[in-house]
Amino acid sequence: MLTVDEIRKDFPILSRKINGKQYAYLDNTTTTHKPLSVIKTMTDFLKKENSSVNRGVYYLSQKATARCEETREKVQRFINAKREEEVVFTKGTTEAINLVATSFGSTLKKGDEVIITEMEHHANIVPWQQVCLSQGAIFKVIPFSDSGMLDQEAFDRLLSHKTKIVAITHCSNVLGTINSIKKMVEKAHKYGAKVLIDGAQAIQHLPIDVQDLDCDFYCFSGHKLYGPTGIGILYGKYELLSMMPPYQTGGDMIDIVTFEKTTFKETPYKFEAGTSAIVEIIGLGATIDYLENIGYETITLLEVPLLEYAMSELKQIEGISIYGSAAKRAGIISFNIDGVHAHDAGTIFDDEGVALRVGHHCAQPIMTHFGIPATIRASIGFYNTKEEIDKFIIGVKKIKEFFK
Amino acid sequence: MSRLKKLYESTILDHNKNPRNFRVISPCSNSSHGKNPLCGDDYFVFLDIKEGIIEDISFHGSGCAISMSSGSLMTTHLKGKTVDYAYQNKDVFLKMVSKDMTSEEKKILGKLSVFEGVKDYPVRVKCAALVWRALEDALGKNKGEISTE
Numbered sequence: 323m324l325t326v327d328e329i330r331k332d333f334p335i336l337s338r339k340i341n342g343k344q345y346a347y348l349d350n351t352t353t354t355h356k357p358l359s360v361i362k363t364m365t366d367f368l369k370k371e372n373s374s375v376n377r378g379v380y381y382l383s384q385k386a387t388a389r390c391e392e393t394r395e396k397v398q399r400f401i402n403a404k405r406e407e408e409v410v411f412t413k414g415t416t417e418a419i420n421l422v423a424t425s426f427g428s429t430l431k432k433g434d435e436v437i438i439t440e441m442e443h444h445a446n447i448v449p450w451q452q453v454c455l456s457q458g459a460i461f462k463v464i465p466f467s468d469s470g471m472l473d474q475e476a477f478d479r480l481l482s483h484k485t486k487i488v489a490i491t492h493c494s495n496v497l498g499t500i501n502s503i504k505k506m507v508e509k510a511h512k513y514g515a516k517v518l519i520d521g522a523q524a525i526q527h528l529p530i531d532v533q534d535l536d537c538d539f540y541c542f543s544g545h546k547l548y549g550p551t552g553i554g555i556l557y558g559k560y561e562l563l564s565m566m567p568p569y570q571t572g573g574d575m576i577d578i579v580t581f582e583k584t585t586f587k588e589t590p591y592k593f594e595a596g597t598s599a600i601v602e603i604i605g606l607g608a609t610i611d612y613l614e615n616i617g618y619e620t621i622t623l624l625e626v627p628l629l630e631y632a633m634s635e636l637k638q639i640e641g642i643s644i645y646g647s648a649a650k651r652a653g654i655i656s657f658n659i660d661g662v663h664a665h666d667a668g669t670i671f672d673d674e675g676v677a678l679r680v681g682h683h684c685a686q687p688i689m690t691h692f693g694i695p696a697t698i699r700a701s702i703g704f705y706n707t708k709e710e711i712d713k714f715i716i717g718v719k720k721i722k723e724f725f726k
Numbered sequence: 727m728s729r730l731k732k733l734y735e736s737t738i739l740d741h742n743k744n745p746r747n748f749r750v751i752s753p754c755s756n757s758s759h760g761k762n763p764l765c766g767d768d769y770f771v772f773l774d775i776k777e778g779i780i781e782d783i784s785f786h787g788s789g790c791a792i793s794m795s796s797g798s799l800m801t802t803h804l805k806g807k808t809v810d811y812a813y814q815n816k817d818v819f820l821k822m823v824s825k826d827m828t829s830e831e832k833k834i835l836g837k838l839s840v841f842e843g844v845k846d847y848p849v850r851v852k853c854a855a856l857v858w859r860a861l862e863d864a865l866g867k868n869k870g871e872i873s874t875e
Contacts (some may be wrong), residue, residue, distance in 0.1 A: 571790070662791075663789065663790035663791060663794075664765075664790075665765045665767075665790040665792075665850075665853065666734075666790045666791045666792070667849060669730070669733065669847060669849075670730065673729070673730045680765075681764060681765055681766075682764075682765075682766060686824070693766070695765070695766025695767075695788060696766045698764060724734065725739070725791070
């Protein structure tokens, strides 16, 4: 097994100093750093192979096209999709969800129902709320308990033959909860509803098998997976993507254009209008190579002890409120220090060289649930160390002292 | 810690813990609601103005230490002063949190110059500015709502 010291050599940014102090990066839920192999693949492409895809008859363009399609194949294997056509390149998770909400959502009729959960981030709330408004569909929400678990009985009550789509996060970006997706997909399918899983947070921690989950759509972003920004994936079952209308129209996604009529390509190309994020797609391919080489087993073995250590250290400090205590969880810890606003804490952590996130984490309904304006959130990646957790804990103690 | 100590000056920490004029004035002549949606700072500013004089001023709401102490010190500073004085101080205060001040401007602000350290923390400028923006809004129209993001 690779050690954390070996892994850290792949991430040059981790050895940076901030304010003269060794930088501890605990904001992996917001974005992750990129290994050298990804950076090199992207810069090498720009230096030696740059060209557009799907249009040139010259050598480099054909090569770029092939490399993008190679990434599609790698993603297919990485999430165990049945076929390559089920993998659509998007800008990120947000665009992937918007694509489904707009395209699949256009089939919603008045009185149809859409179910989401109370623990979604805005990207898996607003697109559904808007499509319900435009289609006259009904928007329903599965609540969660204070421990951060979805209320499965409420879900049973909300489900009916009117339910057309259920959109659930695989892992909460605030509470860290990993939801029982497989069970929920099974329940929804009994009513003929389709299920979209927001995998933005889950995929950096867990291996994803879309066939095993049997979800209809699965979305994730490259940049939360140690890869580039500007590239994300929509997985959709072939039969669904085939019947769905295009999301955006324009170049690349068309078959024949006349002023009377336009015909479109088949999936996935009909969903990829305009020039793709070529460099980022190729970078995502290198990201998958990197992660497959490390393996999820190693990722779990590195992350879980850090999460347990951070939690036990934090719980020993008086006057700390932790939000979310699900048994099955990822390395995401949201908390507040009594009497200290999260933003003041964030500034002091920054001064200590600890980078983490303070605020509502694009999940205002979770803040509303707990009746708080914001939380401090530390999130762990496989390259983090025990020393970094110690720095974080020292930071918490300093903040308490500062505002006592 | 020195840059940090300058930001969280002892007067600021004191006004955060024990905010002055932290109450609702009802009825009042002017008021506004100021919010920073990104961090959740949320305050109301209330004024009772008679013949161009701020006879009473208060604020109420929740937020970080910088925004809370800014409300406390602003209301302390402006009570009993003219509306023109409030406008002038608002302009100088908003300049102070992002740019260097002249010594004359420093004199105008008096105790409020404890917020000078904010300019070293660009992401915190909106915290210090929020109640002042709400004040500006309240003075301009009788009642309103503003956001500094």
